[in-house]
Amino acid sequence: MPPTARVLTDDEFASNVLIENILSMPSVELKNSKIAFLFLTPGSLPFERLWEKFFLGHDGRFSIYVHASREKPVHVSPLFDGRDIQSSKVVWGKISMVDAEKRLLGNALQDPENHHFVLLSDSCVPLHNFDYVYNYLMGTNVSFIDSFWDPGPHGNARYTEHMLPEIEEDDFRKGSQWFSMTRRHALIVLADNLYYTKFKLYCKPGFDGRNCYADEHYLPTLFNMVHPIGTANWSVTHVDWSEGKWHPKAYRAQDVTYELLKNITSIEESYHITSDDKKVVTRKPCLWNGMKRPCYLFARKFYPEALNNLIHQYPMKTPVDCEARTLSAPVSTSKPQKIVGTVGMTQDYVSEEGEGGSFCWCTTPCVCLLFTLCFPGCCVLRAKFCCLHSTP
Numbered sequence: 001m002p003p004t005a006r007v008l009t010d011d012e013f014a015s016n017v018l019i020e021n022i023l024s025m026p027s028v029e030l031k032n033s034k035i036a037f038l039f040l041t042p043g044s045l046p047f048e049r050l051w052e053k054f055f056l057g058h059d060g061r062f063s064i065y066v067h068a069s070r071e072k073p074v075h076v077s078p079l080f081d082g083r084d085i086q087s088s089k090v091v092w093g094k095i096s097m098v099d100a101e102k103r104l105l106g107n108a109l110q111d112p113e114n115h116h117f118v119l120l121s122d123s124c125v126p127l128h129n130f131d132y133v134y135n136y137l138m139g140t141n142v143s144f145i146d147s148f149w150d151p152g153p154h155g156n157a158r159y160t161e162h163m164l165p166e167i168e169e170d171d172f173r174k175g176s177q178w179f180s181m182t183r184r185h186a187l188i189v190l191a192d193n194l195y196y197t198k199f200k201l202y203c204k205p206g207f208d209g210r211n212c213y214a215d216e217h218y219l220p221t222l223f224n225m226v227h228p229i230g231t232a233n234w235s236v237t238h239v240d241w242s243e244g245k246w247h248p249k250a251y252r253a254q255d256v257t258y259e260l261l262k263n264i265t266s267i268e269e270s271y272h273i274t275s276d277d278k279k280v281v282t283r284k285p286c287l288w289n290g291m292k293r294p295c296y297l298f299a300r301k302f303y304p305e306a307l308n309n310l311i312h313q314y315p316m317k318t319p320v321d322c323e324a325r326t327l328s329a330p331v332s333t334s335k336p337q338k339i340v341g342t343v344g345m346t347q348d349y350v351s352e353e354g355e356g357g358s359f360c361w362c363t364t365p366c367v368c369l370l371f372t373l374c375f376p377g378c379c380v381l382r383a384k385f386c387c388l389h390s391t392p
Contacts, residue, residue, distance in 0.1 A: 152275030
């Protein structure tokens with residue numbers, strides 16, 4: 001006989017009803033939908049000048065929120081002035097990290113035009129230009145929340161039966177805290193008290209003989225339980241754990257080269273390795289609306305000394321799968337001109353209306369029109385033109 005379904009507690013029932021109602025809310029696409037950039041930092045942001053370069057020219061498409069847990073930030077960019085929120089002390093590995101994330105989400109959710117929410121640290125930097133990031137995140141309805149099953153000591157060995165009955169060991173997941181999530185999922189995080197309380201009480205360093213860190217387990221477990229099909233199981237923020245230490249690799253100024261950034265932006269597979277003796281490696285393609293795409297929009301950790309080198313390298317050329325073929329040039333007429341390109345070539349042009357721009361050759365011929373915008377389309381580097389449809 002099939003196992004009998006467990007009767008939900010009153011708190012579980014109420015939580016499920018609330019979450020189901022949030023998920024069933026109709027999606028309202030506002031004309032001025034924005035991405036909320038949530039900076040979680042001890043104090044000042046060392047890469048403000050780089051972020052300013054990233055944001056400039058895109059007013060009305062982004063908003064900024066800064067949670068400074070130790071000291072009031074000194075801002076060098078006017079874009080960050082007045083963007084500090086009421087903050088509290090954050091202790092690494094404790095629930096206060098999750099509290100800060102929820103505090104940032106709560107402030108950002110007050111603006112109805114914020115439709116995507118990205119958590120960033122003081123050591124995070126952008127890898128692409130703003131248009132690429134905006135279209136990548138706003139062009140899909142999933143959240144990028146890292147989540148995987150790790151049976152080892154740094155994964156499910158941190159689980160405790162005190163989380164029963166609501167959270168079973170099979171539900172427990174691990175992942176990076178650096179998320180990018182939709183408005184619906186942000187509302188769920190803010191509304192959740194049931195699962196949050198379990199992690200607050202039972203996932204902390206030294207509890208029950210285990211060192212559990214809520215920021216590594218709460219969100220991966222929550223969305224594995226309540227909406228697994230709504231998340232891509234990788235983070236769009238690259239972190240290098242290859243050194244096998246407690247903290248990821250940190251890049252010095254001399255490390256910041258074109259080759260380093262090109263290697264990161266070219267990664268098209270997510271990578272997870274279990275912490276047990278078997279060291280099982282899982283690689284999966286990063287699928288954006290079913291299509292294989294580069295995984296990462298941001299990267300960390302960078303030392304403040306790397307600022308000038310990062311500014312010099314920014315923006316990186318967006319990696320595209322280009323090849324030599326005859327294409328329709330992106331002009332605004334119904335009879336686009338034909339131009340032959342070479343592999344990976346960027347073509348500058350002027351349309352019949354005198355509008356200029358750049359584009360890259362695609363793997364399929366395209367018809368592109370003026371004043372349209374979509375993604376990934378024609379591998380547009382300066383997203384003013386875009387492929388509307390492929391020609392036979």
